Amino acid sequence: MFERALLDWLRLHVGFDHCVVFGYRGAARPPMLFETFSAAESYIYVALYQEGPYLLDPFYHAAIEGREGFWRMRELAPDRFYTSEYYRSYYTQTGLAEEAGFFVQLPESTAVVLSLMRLARSGPFGTAEVRALRDLAPLVLCLCGQHWKDLPTARSAPDRTALPLLPGSEFDRARLWASQSLTGREGEIVNLVLQGHSSESIGRALGISVGTVKVHRRNIHQKLGIHSQAGLFARFIELINRMA
Known part of the structure; x- marks a missing residue:
């Protein structure tokens, strides 16, 4: 093998x-x-x-x-x-x-x-x-x-590994958070926070100030009704499994 x-x-x-x-x-x-x-x-x-x-x-x-x-x-x-x-x-x-x-x-x-x-x-x-x-x-x-040059796609993989597709485009990713009343920019920030980026790193990636990032993060928590990173992570997993 x-x-x-x-x-x-x-x-x-x-x-x-x-x-x-x-x-x-x-x-x-x-x-x-x-x-x-x-x-x-x-x-x-x-x-x-x-x-x-x-x-x-x-x-x-x-x-x-x-x-x-x-x-x-x-x-x-x-x-x-x-x-x-x-x-x-x-x-x-x-x-x-x-x-x-x-x-x-x-x-x-x-x-x-x-x-x-x-x-x-x-x-x-x-x-x-x-x-x-x-x-x-x-x-x-x-x-x-x-x-693995002929690796099958998720749709054609054997039953053992075939799994449903999740949103693949930036539009679909935006829709994930838009369903929670977040703006496009707030959705971008949520994704970066979940990946482990600090406010400073997010600011550099998006070309905005750290203060602006922190304001967005406060608004995100208010809109989602959460108070911690743990709550944000749990909401993310819930949404992903709902869309699968």
């Missing part, structure tokens, strides 16, 4: 605890293409992830934005990712010390990400290990690109 052979070869160079491969295309729920988890672990790493948290994952955003090569989570995460509600409510359940991935771009705006994971007991990847993985990246990308 290709995946097992590839992992055995990678383990000759670097140690890791788990591996998972997801396919990404727009906002479609990503099919899981390969995993090394037990059934209990798979519920957290795969099933819960596919319910909506993937839309806030730095790996997901990097994949659909066209990133390619080898990347560590810490290189892609927004400035407040590790204090975000996504991190507290979902990501901490994984017990990971670090996650790194090989990002492979395929035709039709599709991407595959092969994630290598280190649990807390193993610690993060060391400098030499990261260097080795970067050196291996060109070959890994080539092999994965050939293996």
Whole structure:
């Protein structure tokens, strides 16, 4: 089996605890293409992830934005990712010390990400290990690109991985928050807050002042009737599952 052979070869160079491969295309729920988890672990790493948290994952955003090569989570995460509600409510359940991935771009705006994971007991990847993985990246990308070159879309995937499509366009994403009486700009800010961006980072991304961002955030909380990031995250998951 290709995946097992590839992992055995990678383990000759670097140690890791788990591996998972997801396919990404727009906002479609990503099919899981390969995993090394037990059934209990798979519920957290795969099933819960596919319910909506993937839309806030730095790996997901990097994949659909066209990133390619080898990347560590810490290189892609927004400035407040590790204090975000996504991190507290979902990501901490994984017990990971670090996650790194090989990002492979395929035709039709599709991407595959092969994630290598280190649990807390193993610690993060060391400098030499990261260097080795970067050196291996060109070959890994080539092999994965050939293996998954005919990756089916979410509509044509086998029953085991086929999942309903979620809003894929900026219009549809705006509609998600418009249903909650938020303006287009407020919807943009909500999405960035949920991903783990600070007010300063949001201001830079949108070209507005930090003060303006904070005013928008207060208005968002008032309109949604929430008082915390936890409430915002819960509302997001509720809306996503309602639209699925």
